[in-house]
Amino acid sequence: MEYLDYLFSPRSIAIIGATDKKEKVGYAIFKNIVEGGYKGKIYPVNKRLDYLEGYRVYRSVLDIEDSIDLAIISIPIQYVPELFEQLGRKRVKTAVVISAGGKETGEKGKQIEEAIKERAKKYRIRFLGPNCLGFVNTLIDLNANFGLDKPLKGKTAFISQSGALFTAIMDWALREKIGFSYAVSIGNMADLTFGDIIEYLGKKEEVDTILLYMESLTDPEKFANVSRKISQKKPIIVAKAGRSESGQKAAVSHTGAIAGKDFLYSALFKRCGIVRSDNVLQLFDLTEAFSKQPVPEGNRFVVVTNAGGPGVMAADQFDKWNVKPVSLSEETIERLNKLLPRVWSHNNPVDIIGDAPPERYRKTLEILFEAPEIDGIICILTPQFMTKPYETAVQFYEVSKGKKKPFYPVLLGGEKLEKAKLFLEEHNIPVFETPEEAVDSMFLSYSYTYRKRLVAEDILEKSRGKNYKTVKHIIDKNLNEDNILLTEFETKKILSAYGIPVNDTYNTISVDEAVNVVRNIGFPVVMKINSPDILHKSEAGGVITGIKDIDSVKKSFEKILQNAKKYKPDAKIEGIIVEKQVSGDFELIIGSSFDKLFKQYIMFGMGGTMVEFFKDVSFDFPPLSKVAAKELIASTRIYRLLKSGFRDKKPVEINGLIDILMNVSDLLIDFPQIEELDINPLLAKENKFYAVDGRIKLRRFEGKNTILGGVN
Ligand SMILES: Nc1ncnc2c1ncn2[C@@H]1O[C@H](COP(=O)(O)OP(=O)(O)O)[C@@H](O)[C@H]1O
Ligand SMILES: [Mg+2]
Numbered sequence: 001m002e003y004l005d006y007l008f009s010p011r012s013i014a015i016i017g018a019t020d021k022k023e024k025v026g027y028a029i030f031k032n033i034v035e036g037g038y039k040g041k042i043y044p045v046n047k048r049l050d051y052l053e054g055y056r057v058y059r060s061v062l063d064i065e066d067s068i069d070l071a072i073i074s075i076p077i078q079y080v081p082e083l084f085e086q087l088g089r090k091r092v093k094t095a096v097v098i099s100a101g102g103k104e105t106g107e108k109g110k111q112i113e114e115a116i117k118e119r120a121k122k123y124r125i126r127f128l129g130p131n132c133l134g135f136v137n138t139l140i141d142l143n144a145n146f147g148l149d150k151p152l153k154g155k156t157a158f159i160s161q162s163g164a165l166f167t168a169i170m171d172w173a174l175r176e177k178i179g180f181s182y183a184v185s186i187g188n189m190a191d192l193t194f195g196d197i198i199e200y201l202g203k204k205e206e207v208d209t210i211l212l213y214m215e216s217l218t219d220p221e222k223f224a225n226v227s228r229k230i231s232q233k234k235p236i237i238v239a240k241a242g243r244s245e246s247g248q249k250a251a252v253s254h255t256g257a258i259a260g261k262d263f264l265y266s267a268l269f270k271r272c273g274i275v276r277s278d279n280v281l282q283l284f285d286l287t288e289a290f291s292k293q294p295v296p297e298g299n300r301f302v303v304v305t306n307a308g309g310p311g312v313m314a315a316d317q318f319d320k321w322n323v324k325p326v327s328l329s330e331e332t333i334e335r336l337n338k339l340l341p342r343v344w345s346h347n348n349p350v351d352i353i354g355d356a357p358p359e360r361y362r363k364t365l366e367i368l369f370e371a372p373e374i375d376g377i378i379c380i381l382t383p384q385f386m387t388k389p390y391e392t393a394v395q396f397y398e399v400s401k402g403k404k405k406p407f408y409p410v411l412l413g414g415e416k417l418e419k420a421k422l423f424l425e426e427h428n429i430p431v432f433e434t435p436e437e438a439v440d441s442m443f444l445s446y447s448y449t450y451r452k453r454l455v456a457e458d459i460l461e462k463s464r465g466k467n468y469k470t471v472k473h474i475i476d477k478n479l480n481e482d483n484i485l486l487t488e489f490e491t492k493k494i495l496s497a498y499g500i501p502v503n504d505t506y507n508t509i510s511v512d513e514a515v516n517v518v519r520n521i522g523f524p525v526v527m528k529i530n531s532p533d534i535l536h537k538s539e540a541g542g543v544i545t546g547i548k549d550i551d552s553v554k555k556s557f558e559k560i561l562q563n564a565k566k567y568k569p570d571a572k573i574e575g576i577i578v579e580k581q582v583s584g585d586f587e588l589i590i591g592s593s594f595d596k597l598f599k600q601y602i603m604f605g606m607g608g609t610m611v612e613f614f615k616d617v618s619f620d621f622p623p624l625s626k627v628a629a630k631e632l633i634a635s636t637r638i639y640r641l642l643k644s645g646f647r648d649k650k651p652v653e654i655n656g657l658i659d660i661l662m663n664v665s666d667l668l669i670d671f672p673q674i675e676e677l678d679i680n681p682l683l684a685k686e687n688k689f690y691a692v693d694g695r696i697k698l699r700r701f702e703g704k705n706t707i708l709g710g711v712n
Contacts, residue, residue, distance in 0.1 A: 003126060004192075004200045007094035008137050008182065010069035011040045013144070014061050014092065016083065017074035018044030020052055025098060026074040028146035029134060033072075036143030036150055041066055061090045068092045072144055077101035077130060081115035088123030095120070096144065097129035102188045104131055113190050120191055132187025133163045136170075139181055139206055154179020155208040156291050157201045159194060161186050161215045162241075165280065169213070172284060177425060178291055181206040195222030202230030209290045211283065212238040212274075217265070220598055221707040224272050228455050231273030235290050235448045238276050239283040240265055264598045267619040271628065271708070273455040275448045282440060288430035289441040293406040296446040298375040300326035302368055303349035303435075305380035306356040306387065310412055311349030314378055314435035321443040325349065332371040339363050355386045362395040369403050376406045376446070378438045383416035393420035397427045406445065408438040457627045460709030463666040467497035475673050475698060484698050485532050489577055491694035495679070498667040500660055503690045505579040511557045515550055517578045523548045524581040526692075527556045529564045533571035535695055538609070540567035545581060553578075582690045584683025585649035586642060588657075589617065590664055590691075592677040600668050600705045604661060606638040607681040622706050624665035629658040642684070653687040660689060672705035673698050 013033065017026035030044055030052065042055060043064050049057040058064050061071065061083075071092045073080060077099040087095060103110040113130060120127055128135065134145030138153045147167045151174065158180060160166035166185045173180065181204065184197055194217060201207045210230070217223055227236055242262055269276045277283045301318065303325070305311035315325050325348040328336075333346060340360070345351035352364050361379070368377055381392055389411070400407040409424060410432045411417045424431045432438035471494050478486060486494070492502040504521050507530050508514040518525055529542030537543045541563030544556045557576050564571055589607030594600050602624065605617030618635035620628055633639055633654060645651040660682070668674060676697035683690045 002200070002203075004094070004196070006069040007096070007126065007128070008135065008200070009140055009142075010094070012043065012066050012068050012070070013038075013040060014043045014045050014058075014064060014068045014071045015074075016045045016061065016071055017098075018046055018049075018052055018057065020049060024074075025146050029072060029074060029098065029144065032143040032145060032148070032150075037141035038143070039140065040069075040142075043068070061086050061092065064090070069094065070144075071095045072098065072134065074098040074146075077109070077112055080130070081112065081119055084116055084119035084123065084125065087125055088119065091123075092125060095125055095127040096132065096134055097127055097187070097190075098132060098134060098146070099129070100131045102130040102190065104188060113188065117190050126196075127191045128184065129187035130190060131163075133166050133185035135182065135184040136180065137182055138179070145185065148183075149174060151183060152177060152179035154181065154291065155206060156180050156211060156287060157182040157184075157204075157207040157209070158211045158213075159184045159186055159197050159201075160213040161189070161194075162213055163187070165213045169211075169280070169283070173287070176284070176288060177428075178287055189218050193217075193219040193222065195219045195226045198223070198230055198236065199226040202226065202234065208234050209287070210234060210236045211287055212236065212240075213280075213283070214238055214240045214265075215242060217597065220268060224268060224707055225709075227272035227274055228458075231448075231452055231455060235295070236272075236274045237283065237286050237290065237444075237448075238269060238274055239278075239280055240269075240276065261595060261598070263619055264595060264601060267601070267621065268598065268707075270451060270631070271455070271458070271620060273448070273451045275444050275451065277444065278440075282437075282444070285430075285432065285437055285441045286444055289406070289408065289445050290448075292428050292430045293408065293445075294404055295449055296376040296406050296442065297449060299323050299443070299446050299450075300373060300375045301378060301442055302326060302328070302371075302374045302376075303378045303380065304361070304364055304368065305349055305351055305382075306354055306361075306384065307380065307382040307412075308345075308351055310380045310382060310410070310435050311345075311351055314380065314410075314439050315349055317436045317439035318443070321439075323443060326373055326375075329371065329373050332367060332373065335367045336364065339367070354384045357386070358388055358391040358395045361392050362399050365396075365399045365407075369399065369405060369407075374405065376408070376442050378408050378410060378435070378442060380410045380412060380435060381417070381420070383413045387416075389413075389417045389420035390423060393423045396424065397429060400429065406442065408432055408442055410435050410438045454627055454631055458625045460623050460625065463623070463669045464662075465670070466499050466663065466666060468670055470497040471667070471671060475671060479673065479698055479700060483532060485535060486696040486698065487530055487532055487535075487574065488528065488537070488693055488695060489530050489574070491677075491696045492691065494667070494696065495691050495694055499663045500667075500679070500691055501689050502694075503580045503582045503692050505577060507575040508557075508578050509575045511554050514553055514557050514576060514578050518547075518550065518553050521578075521580050525553070526577075526579050526581045527553070527560060528577040528579070529560050530574045530577045531564060531568075531571045532574070533568055534564060537693075540564055542567070547581075579692070582683055582688075582692060584681070584685045584688075584690065586638065586652060586684045587681035588638075588684055589678070589680040590661065590682055591679065592622075592664065592668055592674070594675050594705065599707050600672070602632070602661070602665060602668070604632050605636045611680065621708050622665040622668045623708060624662050626658060626662065629661040629665070630654070632661060633657055650686050652684045656687050656689055657684065669706060672701045672703065675699040675701070
């Protein structure tokens, strides 16, 4: 028996705060458990009552003779810490703290929550909540919550951080006939977190899909570790609130947790093989899709339709996901030619014409199910004059039964399609209302396949170790001298020690020295200010490019000094940088920063001075494996240009870029003292890369700075 079995499959439950007052939560929970058909022992606890609906009521848990696996608590939260002392003495194994008033209400609530945690730890009681609605385990008919009708049995599991969405989704699921094995309202996660519950549910045979409604994570490390394993076996789908700033503020008042940065959440989900749905509606759609249809093995989709317009809408929506309609093979087209009226589209979308009878749908689908070039089918039905919706729906069912490819019917219309919809729903086929919804679900289901494969290949490894000593020396020296901000000059020494290519760069302290350097490295050169107090050099007039003769070297030297003095009179100036001017087809950025929750992260994208404006960047976390680095690059828009070139710009060697990103990742793992790193730009031209500018912010920090894989 696993420890959390005591919680989710208890042999005995004490319901603390069970009451006869019908308007109270303690009544609703008691009632739900009793009426749900739970077969274990039920012990209501209430100081004031002797009997409750035929059950003997105990004054205290200590009076119960039996041993207790689970205590469900719905008394005012201020009494809960003291109650945990009793639970401890009674050796109760687990608890669900329904009571609200924890950290979501402010400082005082936070203290109470801490007190509960402390006692739980002392007595080794694992608990859900506080501020939650309880849970359901349909396998043993345990409806241990308030506010829910008994859900249908099924293989989906649901974990919700929001109580309101917990009830909303379970209610919707009843209507859509989606069954659950477990549904858990997780509340404030004072003890048990997403990671714990996913780990537990992931091992259960009776769970084949895990849905999450999330506002924030408190345990990204555990979450990541667990999800990366579980997602290999079963899909995890998350709807997360807080995409925008205001969304995050709302999340704070919801469960009191501080939502981290949303783009980091998205990056983490991807790295863990988790599919993110954009909104609750989509979560519903995906739940249906995953629970009723197979997952597409690839992204070659076909659209069948009896109307041109909706077919185009579907194709447009695929385009938003960067998915092109797959071309039908000659064989498939030939087979369709024999079947369809001459005017059929001869193409994907497969327009089988407005007069399509049920038979024509069926035969077309048979051919497409057999076509090896197709991974999934979207089938649109609009009610036209000759359409027989119900009979067509029956054919949909017959033809898709037991097939390995996903089949998503779209029934576009209202009244005329009701009977057909009902039939499909009753026969466990998802029904979509619009082509867009079907396409989004198809693509996101496929993205599970895609992400799962990424994670399978994404082996987390320790740093491959470069010139560790060189970098350590530079970092130690600077920290000893309290230099936190490293200039381009120092940064490039570090980068190059870790195999990140930089252009020849020299610091000069006189015009003569500058001229000498140029005689060595040759024209053209770039000259820049070297000052720890001026980090955005061009802003200070501290960068002059395209210097092609000795006279300009001399003039630029003086000019840059003057500009710097004007910009910041007291700036400490260490010299003037003279460096080789290199030419690049693309300006890229590689950066890193530290987030309290997610620790060190890495950014890649389109660089230059307008990074903030274009925001064509993507994020991930060290360590970067080869696949992770590749995916980080491929997630940006500029990737398409890098891959295929653009006008006179030749394609860039992506493998070279991958190697640089992995080197950056190694550097970050070896040196948690690097809090921030900015390589902007990294100039790229075919297989040549140069970090022509860089800066580093140091900190005094020892220990682990990554949430992935325990690599440092
Ligand atoms: N060595 C170089 N070769 C070619 N272009 C360069 C070089 N150094 C800088 N540049 C160009 O000048 C811009 C500003 O220089 P940079 O060193 O990045 O200063 P800043 O501190 O303002 O970011 C860069 O974005 C790049 O376009
Ligand atoms: Mg720069």
